[in-house]
Amino acid sequence: MAERLIFHIDVNSAFLSWESVKRVSEGKEDLRLIPSAVGGDPTKRTGIILAKSIPAKKYGVTTGEPVSLALRKCPGLVLVPPDFHLYERNSRAFMEICRGYAPVLQKFSIDECFLDMTGTSKLYPDPIALAHQIKNEIRDTLGFTVNVGVGSNRLLAKMASDFEKPDKVHTLFRKEVPQKMWPLPVGDLLFVGKASTERLTQAGIKTIGELANAPLSKIQTILGEKGGLAAWESANGIDDSPVSEEREEAKGYSISTTLEEDVTTLEQAKHVFLALADNVARRMRADGAKTTCISAEMRLSKLRNSNGNTPSSRFTNKSKQRKLEAPTDVTDEIYETAVSLFQELWHGEPLRLLGIALSDVTKEEYEQVSLFQNEKHEKARKLDAAMDQIRGKYGMGAVFRAGATDSGRIGRKYKAQLDERQSDD
Secondary structure, X not given: OOOOOEEXXXXXXXXXXXXXXXXXXXXXXXXXXOOEEEEOOOOOOOOEEEEEOHHHHXXXXXXXXXXXXXXXXXXXXXXXXXXXXXHHHHHHXXXXXXXXXXXXXXXXXXXXXXXXXXXXXXXXXXXXXXXXXXXXXXXXXXXXXXEEEEEOOHHHHHHHHOOOOOOXXXXXXXXXXHHHHOOOEHHHOOOOOHHHHXXXXXXXXXXXXXXXXXOHHHHHHHHOHHHHHHHHHHHOOOOXXXXXXXXXXXXXXXXXXXXXXXXXXXXXXHHHHHHHHHHHHHHHHXXXXXXXXXXXXXXXXXXXXXXXXXXXXXXXXXXEEXXXXXXXXXXXXXXXXXXXXXXXXXXXXXXXXXXXXXXXXXXXXXXXXXXXXXXHHXXXXXXXXXXXXXXXXXXXXXXXXXXXXXXXXXOHHHHOOEEEEEEOO
């Protein structure tokens, strides 16, 4: 059987590049040539750097750090707000170019995709030349650059695209793993997070090669049976996952918000949970799905002791879930369950984050009729349908939900900070 051939296309500093191309077309300064970044409001503690220019990187500005910290490192940093409509347009444009070459394309995120080029040798006899051709067409047509990783599976192609940037093509085939991948720090291995990196380093495993050549049983002792096997196989370049044209159906939906100000009362928490339930239930209904398990999540704010010191360097996370007797997609039912779970969890501590997770989702048509609750249930479903229709036509800001709390207010300042996630595992 012929070796698989996978490309991974990754836009260089996507958000900043896309904003720069737009500004250059308007006769403005190219953000890529000056210390600049895309990020949130520096007056809010939730504002973070989403992308930074190479000149900004020289000042120590890093992706994911608070905007306020980045500005202390680089007081002259040019900061621009994110424009997700612009990002979606550019994402579609570069993937359309890729789709013209590939039998199978899988969108991995807004700024990266996999191409399965296996079996195309008669059409494209030189895969490296083809990778350069795709890269150059994106640059010359759309004005921004990408890296292309070429490998024998998804893992190696993605690892290759993370090598030297920008505007580069790199290969990483199985035979090249010892030379190109094993010398790298173990933390550079795809899907090995900070906690796993710390445990491996403490055990004397500092490079990917040391991980790959260690006994599997030792790695499983350190990282657990499942996690250890996954890390060990990745270090050895083993990955049989397919490039799938269609995204798998979501098995869960979740949403959370990091709060500008700590929540300290039940009434405040209810406002936030209503906004969260409204948003996540709408997304689930749009997919024609219902949930049979609801979780409430919260993160305690770091408290300072009498000396003004923070007693712990970690935030405390808590969650609680409840299985439902019947599937639901009704906002009020999700909201009421989340609040009930929250009240079982919360003991009055200041809160930094609140969230709702919906799991065990189904698309099967099933209703458990209750003589006592059915009328309320049907009214709630009709309200949801009416609001979904209005928002679909006029936008999310066209109508707000007023019920479920005594004051009938939604904490609008939280809505712009929602972190939406759709789970596939």
